[in-house]
Amino acid sequence: MNKFWIMLTQTYMNRIKSKSFVITTLVSIVLIFGLSNIQSIIESFNNDKTKEVAVLSDNEEWTAALQQSLKNNGKITSTAYSGTLDEAKKEVEDENFAAAVEISESDQGLPQASFYSNQIASTEVSEPVKQALQQVKVNMVTKQADIDPAVLQQISAPVTFDLVALEKSAKTAEELTQTRGLVYIMLFVMYFSVLMYGNMISTEVATEKSSRVMEILISSVSPVSQMFAKIFGIALLGLTQFCIFILAGFLGIKQGVNSGNQSFLDTVGVTNADPVTIVYAVLFFVLGYLLYATLAAMLGSLVSRLEDAQQIVAPMMMLVVASFILAVFGLNMPDAAFITATSYFPFFTPLIMFLRVGMLDIPLWEVLLSISIMVASIILLGIIGARVYRGGVLLYGKSSSLKDFKRAMQLSKKEN
Template sequence: MNKFFIMMGQTYKNRVKSKSFLITTIVTIALIFVLTNIQSIIETFSDVDEEKKVAVLTEHGDWYEFLAGSVEMNDQLAFEKYEGSLNDAKTKVEEGDYESVVQVEQGADGTPEGTYYANQIANTGSSEAVRQALQQLKVQYVTEQADVDPAVIQQMNAPISLELVALEDSAKTAEELEQTRGLVYVMLFFMYFSVIMYGQMISTEVATEKSSRVMEILISSVSPVSQMFAKILGIALLGLTQFGIFILVGYIGIQQSKDIGDGSLLDFFGFTNIDPSTVVYAVVFFLLGYLLYATLAATLGSLVSRLEDAQQMMAPMMMLVVAGFMIAMFGLTVPDAAFITVSSYFPFFTPLLMFLRVGMLDIPVWEVALSLGILVGSIALLGWIGARIYRGGVLMYGKSSSLKDLKTALQLSKKEH
């Protein structure tokens, strides 16, 4: 047991000191800092305090007055009536006196229509504001021509109120469902990227030791099975360390960011009304999902002796992860679909799909217990099979990139046994 913990600690130390770990961690920390201060950064590199002037050319004075009034509340944009010609206005735009110019004329049907001129039309902020102002002007004009009370038009355009009420007492409210959907979405991405990143680490760790012949020395002192699970748990500790750093940096960034203001971390993400049991399920399914895929990654990694072959051997596992992720994305809109229900009992999809169902639906406890039982049983079975394959796989050298090598690994394992 002492050798097991030594192997686990060695795996952890080697990885935590590696350049890839440091670079990934630093880049992610920088990204978290940017995201938590995005508004301040945008304001620093943009002229948000400078009011953008738009020249308005129109023969209808009342139209201009309406347009100018429609953007009074917009402190980033101001309309200014231009008395000169269109060509002169374009020249003013090119010289930087105006951000843009809009010519408002009467269309064939008598309603207002405009033409927008600017040096670059890639910035849609100003043009969209002009479009909305012209739309309001058109509604106002048509309303007056038809002698319709503007209040009636405003009432017609007001959004309808539809309250969602669940008849079952145990069903989630619309607010709880929306917040749970956010948590499920976050967990799905965590699981997806964790399996890809840390699963790849485990397989390359094994392949590296085999390619350097270190494995031959380790086998004489530590059993292959102990090696496999030591690597799995060592990388798991690495992942917990990395996620802990990210959460801490994110928390500090959110607390100090002037863009977010007062409020807790849960307030920021909108998870204030999340059921605690949902968070517990998220942790349980995440850990079990990691163990399942990590065991598979270690098994596949033992079959290769060159780093170049590791990526190809990991392809089947990646396909499972991607398939589960895509099904889960579909399930976010229809979590009660029969296809989602059936797929949630497939062990490699269970961590994603069953958590999706638990979070968004009110399902019987026995279904959750059954899925957890299947998942734990699958981890135990895969661990047993994987240990036998690993025991033989670490003795295999040479070009190896086919699942046919599983048979060879099992035969070698029997000889060693």
């Protein structure tokens, strides 16, 4: 047991001191601070100066109506321009105006416009002007048709549509919104965790094999201890990194709130998430990590070159991607038959079953069954993985995937 802890500590310390860990952590911290203060960052780059638009039209009524409509937008004003269109364009090029709008009469006698600006990629000015002119057109048509503006306002008003679940235990619309935010977070955390830490485990084994260190280790430490020492060592590394991220996120969100901006957690709707749902998120994440980490260690033992490590874990990455895609589809139809069926497939369970638990009121036995299947799969994969690892660490040369799997099992039997 002492050797197990020595290898676990060695794996942890080697990785936490690596340049890749330091750089990844620093970049992630910057991204976390950026996301939690995105509103302040956007506002700091925005120019608070009011943008002025030159309006050219022979119809003074339309010009006045457009000016009145744009008053609701505090960042854009319009000015009746008395010069020619070419002169207005020159004013725009000289940046005296943000844009020039020429309003003319269509064949139906309604206003139509051409918008001139140095750049049309941004809709910051053009879209508000377009909406204001649309309002002018609507008011004009309403007046011509002798329609009461109050009636038109009632027609345009959105219909009241309340979602009410008849089952007492069903999730409310607010709870579903909060769960969706938590599921989105779980999706990305699970995906990037498997992608990052799964590759770490496989490359860790491949690195030791490529340096022939494995031949020394295997003579003093059992392959099973080696495999699980690497799995839990990388898990401890991940826990350290996540603690740093959580601390950075807390400080970033606190700074954003102090600046008067809405909290990022409020934006994604998880501030008032059900504590039981959060417990399930942690549980399925841990089980998912153990499952994929065991698979990654087993696959990593089959290769002896770093360039082969990426290739051999590709099928595992495809499982994560497939689970991710299914979960995204399941957000809008969590009670679909294919979502229910795939939630019991162990490699999909961490995301799909968590999705169902968060968004539906499913019986407890279904949750326990899925957890039992995952635990049994981890144990089975651990037993098979230990045998493959025992023989795989003795394999050298170019990897041939399935053939190496068979050879590793045969070498493991010989070792026994």
